[in-house]
Amino acid sequence: MRTCRRFPRPAPTGRRIPTLLRVAAFTIIAVLVPAGLNPAMANPSDPADTQEASAPMFPLRFAFHAFQVFCYNTLRCQVIYANHNFSPWKAEEEPSPPPRSPDYRDHWPLASNIGIRNFPPPAKVRWTSMDGVTHEAEVAIGTIFKDERVLYRVPDSEIPDRSWSGEPGILLEVNDRTISVYMKAFIATKTEQIPGNKYSNAREDVILAWTHTY
Numbered sequence: 466m467r468t469c470r471r472f473p474r475p476a477p478t479g480r481r482i483p484t485l486l487r488v489a490a491f492t493i494i495a496v497l498v499p500a501g502l503n504p505a506m507a508n509p510s511d512p513a514d515t516q517e518a519s520a521p522m523f524p525l526r527f528a529f530h531a532f533q534v535f536c537y538n539t540l541r542c543q544v545i546y547a548n549h550n551f552s553p554w555k556a557e558e559e560p561s562p563p564p565r566s567p568d569y570r571d572h573w574p575l576a577s578n579i580g581i582r583n584f585p586p587p588a589k590v591r592w593t594s595m596d597g598v599t600h601e602a603e604v605a606i607g608t609i610f611k612d613e614r615v616l617y618r619v620p621d622s623e624i625p626d627r628s629w630s631g632e633p634g635i636l637l638e639v640n641d642r643t644i645s646v647y648m649k650a651f652i653a654t655k656t657e658q659i660p661g662n663k664y665s666n667a668r669e670d671v672i673l674a675w676t677h678t679y
Contacts, residue, residue, distance in 0.1 A: 522629055525615035525650075528583055531576030531634040532606075536561040538641040539592050541599075546588035546606070547581050551637075564640075570671045575649055576634030583613055594642045600679050602644060606635060609646055609675045616648040616672040628653040636671070645676040 534551040536542035542556040553561065566572075584607030593599045615633050633650035649671045659665040 522624075522627060523621050525617065525624075525629050525652075526613045527615055527632050528613065529579075529632040530581050530583060530610075531579040531632055532581055532637070533574065533576040533578060533634060534637045534639070535573065536592070536639045538563050538595050539639055540595065540597065541591075541593040542639050543591045544588055544637060544639070546637075547585040549578065551578065551588075570638075570647070573636055573647075573649060573671060574634070575651060575669065576636060579632060583607065584610070588637060590637075590639060590644060592639050594679075598642075600642070602677075602679060604637065604644060604646060604675075606646070610635070610648075615650050615652075616674060617650055617652045617668070618670045618672070619652045619654055619668050623654050623656065625653050625655055643676060643678045646674050647671050648674055 532546055532551060534542075534544040534546075534553060536544075536553050536556045539556065539561045541558070542561055543550070543552045545551070587603040587605040587607070590602045590604060591600070615629070629652070631651060633648050636647045636649060638645045638647065649669055652668050652670075654666050654668060657663065657665045658668060
């Protein structure tokens with residue numbers, strides 16, 4: 466942290482320096498002191514700022530992520546991650562029904578619990594499959610995404626420059642005896658994904674990253 470320079474106050478002489486002379490003195494000092502030594506002025510040619518501005522955007526990476534859990538075809542389902550219970554509403558006490566449609570993952574949200582720093586300890590999953598068998602597993606999210614790269618299907622050439630600055634959603638699905646981990650990220654595009662719709666310049670693909678059947 467920089468500290469402000471304080472100029473010593475002149476010893477009392479019994480005579481006050483006229484206001485006009487004091488203003489002129491400080492004006493001369495401000496001109497003579499280099500801008501880089503002025504604590505109230507940022508150096509526009511700071512190498513750190515230049516390096517950040519010129520850093521390549523690709524491959525897209527993330528330092529924070531959102532997280533959400535979906536349970537289907539279970540009698541009980543509980544998921545603890547980042548010191549938080551992500552179990553869907555009533556899934557710990559009641560059976561979770563099957564998905565409503567074959568394309569149900571396309572309707573998943575990005576994830577409502579945001580701002581999780583990469584990476585907490587593994588997610589602890591405890592659930593009962595439809596055959597009545599109770600299972601326990603630890604899903605190492607940090608291992609699955611150890612390179613911190615965003616998963617997406619948009620060609621790099623179709624992504625606007627400097628458009629990525631967010632965090633992806635990591636979605637954990639428990640479905641009977643299978644646990645799957647997906648990523649969903651909001652990726653801006655240069656062209657409309659729905660021709661004629663000027664608000665469709667983005668994609669939110671759900672991409673499988675890991676799965677295991679117990």
